[in-house]
Amino acid sequence: MKLATLKNGSRDGRLVIVSRDLAHAVDAAGIAPTLQAALDHWSRCERALHTLADALEAGTARGAFAFDPAQAMAPLPRAHQFVDASAFLNHGDIMERAFNLTVKRPAGVPILVQRQADDFRGPCDDYPFPSEADHCDYEGEFGVIVDDIAAGSTAAVCARAIRLVVLLNDVSMRRFVVPELQMGFGFINAKPATTFAPVAVTPDELGPAWRDGRVDLDLRVLRNGELVGHPNGAEMDWGFGELLAHLAYNRDLRAGTVLGSGTVSNRRAEQVGSACLAEVRALETIAQGQPATPWLRFGERMRFEALDAQGRSVFGAIDQRFVAKEAA
Amino acid sequence: MKLATLKNGSRDGRLVIVSRDLAHAVDAAGIAPTLQAALDHWSRCERALHTLADALEAGTARGAFAFDPAQAMAPLPRAHQFVDASAFLNHGDIMERAFNLTVKRPAGVPILVQRQADDFRGPCDDYPFPSEADHCDYEGEFGVIVDDIAAGSTAAVCARAIRLVVLLNDVSMRRFVVPELQMGFGFINAKPATTFAPVAVTPDELGPAWRDGRVDLDLRVLRNGELVGHPNGAEMDWGFGELLAHLAYNRDLRAGTVLGSGTVSNRRAEQVGSACLAEVRALETIAQGQPATPWLRFGERMRFEALDAQGRSVFGAIDQRFVAKEAA
Numbered sequence: 001m002k003l004a005t006l007k008n009g010s011r012d013g014r015l016v017i018v019s020r021d022l023a024h025a026v027d028a029a030g031i032a033p034t035l036q037a038a039l040d041h042w043s044r045c046e047r048a049l050h051t052l053a054d055a056l057e058a059g060t061a062r063g064a065f066a067f068d069p070a071q072a073m074a075p076l077p078r079a080h081q082f083v084d085a086s087a088f089l090n091h092g093d094i095m096e097r098a099f100n101l102t103v104k105r106p107a108g109v110p111i112l113v114q115r116q117a118d119d120f121r122g123p124c125d126d127y128p129f130p131s132e133a134d135h136c137d138y139e140g141e142f143g144v145i146v147d148d149i150a151a152g153s154t155a156a157v158c159a160r161a162i163r164l165v166v167l168l169n170d171v172s173m174r175r176f177v178v179p180e181l182q183m184g185f186g187f188i189n190a191k192p193a194t195t196f197a198p199v200a201v202t203p204d205e206l207g208p209a210w211r212d213g214r215v216d217l218d219l220r221v222l223r224n225g226e227l228v229g230h231p232n233g234a235e236m237d238w239g240f241g242e243l244l245a246h247l248a249y250n251r252d253l254r255a256g257t258v259l260g261s262g263t264v265s266n267r268r269a270e271q272v273g274s275a276c277l278a279e280v281r282a283l284e285t286i287a288q289g290q291p292a293t294p295w296l297r298f299g300e301r302m303r304f305e306a307l308d309a310q311g312r313s314v315f316g317a318i319d320q321r322f323v324a325k326e327a328a
Numbered sequence: 329m330k331l332a333t334l335k336n337g338s339r340d341g342r343l344v345i346v347s348r349d350l351a352h353a354v355d356a357a358g359i360a361p362t363l364q365a366a367l368d369h370w371s372r373c374e375r376a377l378h379t380l381a382d383a384l385e386a387g388t389a390r391g392a393f394a395f396d397p398a399q400a401m402a403p404l405p406r407a408h409q410f411v412d413a414s415a416f417l418n419h420g421d422i423m424e425r426a427f428n429l430t431v432k433r434p435a436g437v438p439i440l441v442q443r444q445a446d447d448f449r450g451p452c453d454d455y456p457f458p459s460e461a462d463h464c465d466y467e468g469e470f471g472v473i474v475d476d477i478a479a480g481s482t483a484a485v486c487a488r489a490i491r492l493v494v495l496l497n498d499v500s501m502r503r504f505v506v507p508e509l510q511m512g513f514g515f516i517n518a519k520p521a522t523t524f525a526p527v528a529v530t531p532d533e534l535g536p537a538w539r540d541g542r543v544d545l546d547l548r549v550l551r552n553g554e555l556v557g558h559p560n561g562a563e564m565d566w567g568f569g570e571l572l573a574h575l576a577y578n579r580d581l582r583a584g585t586v587l588g589s590g591t592v593s594n595r596r597a598e599q600v601g602s603a604c605l606a607e608v609r610a611l612e613t614i615a616q617g618q619p620a621t622p623w624l625r626f627g628e629r630m631r632f633e634a635l636d637a638q639g640r641s642v643f644g645a646i647d648q649r650f651v652a653k654e655a656a
Contacts, residue, residue, distance in 0.1 A: 011368055011582070040339055078408045078582060080446035086513075104510040113513040114442040118408035118582035130480060130578050151520075151653060152458060173578060182432040185414075185441040186514025192479075192579035250458050250501060250653075251520035254339070254406060254446035325479060325578075 001053040001202045003028070003164065004316075005035055005073045007122070012036060013073040017053045017061075018199050022316050025067040026056045035076050035200070039255040042147050042163055069316050072198035074120035075166060076145065076256060082117035082194070084141070084170060084260040085110060085243050087236045091265035091279055098282030101178070110238045110246055113186045117258065121195040123318045127171060128325035129192065135174035136296040136322060139263035140275030140304045142215040142233045143168050144240045145200060149253040158248060159213045159241030165206060167197035167219070167315040168260055169304055174278055174295065194260075197304065197315035209308065213239025217314065219264045221275050222303040228280070229273025231266040233306075298324045329381040329530045331356070331492065332644075333363055333401045335450070340364060341401040345381045345389075346527050350644050353395040354384045363404050363528070367583040370475050370491055397644050400526035402448035403494060404473065404584060410445035410522070411575060412469070412498060412588040413438060417565045419593035419607055426610030429506070438566045438574055441514045445586065449523040451646045455499060456653035457520065463502035464624040464650060467591035468603030468632045470543040470561045471496050472568045473528060477581040486576060487541045487569025493534060495525035495547070495643040496588055497632055502606055502623065522588075525632065525643035537636065541567025545642065547592045549603050550631040556608070557601025559594040561634075603632075626652045 002020065005013035012034040016025040031048045032038035038045045055061040086092055087110060096102060105111065121127065129136055145164040149157070176190035209216040215233035222228065238246075243259060264275040274280045281291035296302070305317040330348065333341035340362040344353040359376045360366035366373045383389040414420055415438060424430060433439065449455065457464055473492040477485070504518035537544045543561035550556065566574075571587060592603040602608045609619030624630070633645040 080406045080408060081444045083444070083516075103512060104507075106507055106511075109507075109511075111511065111513055112516045114444055114515065116409045116411070116442055116579075117445065118585055119580050128479075134578065151456075179432075179434055179437075181512035183434075183437075183439065184431060184509035184512050184514070185439055186512070187442065188411075188440050188575060189577050247516060249517050250462065251444075252447050257446055 002199045024064045026061040026064045069198040070124040073122045074196035075200035079117035079258045081257040082115045086262035087238045088265035089237045094282045098285040119193045121193050123198045126323045130325045137172045137277045139170035140219045141168050141260045143260040148255045155241040155245040158244035164200040166200045169195040197318050199316045213241040217306040220305045231264045231272045330527045352392045354389040354392045397526040398452045401450040402524035403528035407445040407586045409585040410443045414590035415564045415566045416593035422610045426613040447521050449521050451526045454651045458653045465500040465605045467498035468547045468549050469588045471588040476583045483569040483573040486572035492528040494528045497523040525646050527644045541569040545634040548633045559592045559600050
């Protein structure tokens with residue numbers, strides 16, 4: 001089942017079901033007005049949503065219409081918790097090697113960072129930022145949205161609470177990353193609003209590409225139409241279930257919590273490319289002594305997409321332009 | 329105006345208006361079903377809420393009933409963003425002196441940390457935690473809840489968007505604090521769910537105690553009925569407006585964002601005491617070479633309250649028992 005949220009002037013938009021080929025949609029308001037409402041009562045809504053999705057797939061859903069990703073908000077336009085991992089250790093290793101950094105990470109402990117969830121951006125919305133001197137970067141990631149998880153749950157229990165899989169661009173302003181990491185309290189100005197692909201999918205939609213709590217799909221990253229990377233999500237050093245269990249050690253996680261994988265990064269980065277400029281520039285620094293690829297400039301366009309084995313877009317595409325924010 | 333959220337079996341509870349003396353309440357569902365709904369449409373709801381509050385104060389509100397804080401959830405049982413500051417530099421100075429720590433803070437930059445907002449706890453609910461070896465601590469704080477704030481807003485504009493003032497206990501598991509700060513990505517296991525006093529108040533309710541975006545009230549902290557500290561909120565090194573402006577540098581803040589002050593801490597800590605055990609133990613370490621006051625044990629009770637100049641409770645009290653979480 002595939003779900004999206006369309007703009008309707010409200011903060012949470014309206015929930016629709018999207019066909020597998022992303023061509024059509026049907027309003028799901030009769031079941032739940034918003035995706036958060038569906039997640040709040042998933043066990044009550046799930047069957048009705050699936051029935052409607054089946055009807056849409058069979059061409060029998062009344063009121064079906066053409067799905068326009070430009071009208072989509074983030075699947076959850078706002079959530080109550082957004083945690084981002086850095087679960088591809090390869091990425092951290094590259095950054096540490098290039099810039100002589102050291103993350104003091106206790107053995108076995110994953111990197112997780114609490115992030116704001118109040119203002120997720122839609123896949124085709126322009127992304128304004130105040131200054132190119134802030135070193136604007138993208139990070140292509142997979143993520144999950146979960147049901148309620150009780151404190152102390154095992155990784156297996158957590159994995160079973162994963163309701164949806166998403167694709168996101170964790171926009172980063174690199175000028176602030178190192179100073180904010182050195183303070184120790186995580187990201188504030190380094191990580192403004194996050195953008196999501198239009199469609200959230202239930203794990204079963206991924207078929208064999210959903211494996212060990214990981215997304216075994218290439219994440220295609222295009223800068224101004226040119227493919228600059230297509231790393232695969234299967235190399236995560238922790239599965240989403242394990243990351244959730246760490247998070248839930250001493251507290252309940254509530255329905256609608258979004259957990260990102262961290263920038264997708266592969267050990268064959270020289271062959272498959274990277275999902276963020278920081279990694280590209282770090283590899284350039286290791287190879288050539290200095291970075292060559294520039295940060296994002298105003299007017300550039302970024303596209304993120306994942307295709308299934310048949311070449312069909314799974315989540316739809318993030319396709320957004322980065323623009324200057326006019327002074328307030 | 330004073331607002332609270334009562335338990336009704338739903339995740340967001342039901343919004344009520346509470347009388348100034350906290351004795352009575354009246355349902356506000358006719359105006360907004362939940363506090364988040366009121367904040368989502370504050371300009372539309374504010375006048376009607378004030379009118380109902382005036383009627384409650386005058387004894388003419390229909391359906392008024394006795395207000396029972398034990399039935400209260402947090403004013404916002406869940407929010408879309410919770411940021412905690414550490415805006416009393418005195419606290420950080422004490423911690424750094426006692427334990428030879430250094431926070432690498434760029435000049436003028438406040439400490440802010442993104443936190444989870446999915447599961448705020450009510451004022452009288454038991455607080456379960458898994459192990460006394462995690463070094464359970466409290467942090468008494470003031471906080472604010474804001475309306476929409478556009479990216480790039482000045483501190484003055486941000487201050488005018490403050491809709492409500494709250495009192496909270498930022499529960500902390502100290503065993504994880506230093507390792508998580510050293511990783512750099514903020515708090516995960518160090519900061520489980522946060523508890524709020526039952527009543528959120530509009531800034532005008534504080535009268536002259538709301539000054540320069542700060543709360544000039546003593547925060548009374550009682551451990552098992554004994555007053556252990558009463559530091560004042562006016563010593564914040566940044567006002568809430570300034571903290572919000574830092575946060576909003578490159579992104580919009582959406583209605584319902586909660587911002588905490590950080591543990592209230594005064595330069596006369598030896599006289600007025602502290603709002604957290606970490607600071608008590610740090611002062612003991614500085615004075616005597618080692619800490620003497622123990623961390624919280626299962627079964628202990630903590631109370632947090634702020635009284636106005638006439639000795640009346642402003643926000644109601646957090647009055648909670650810390651208990652063992654049974655193994656899952």
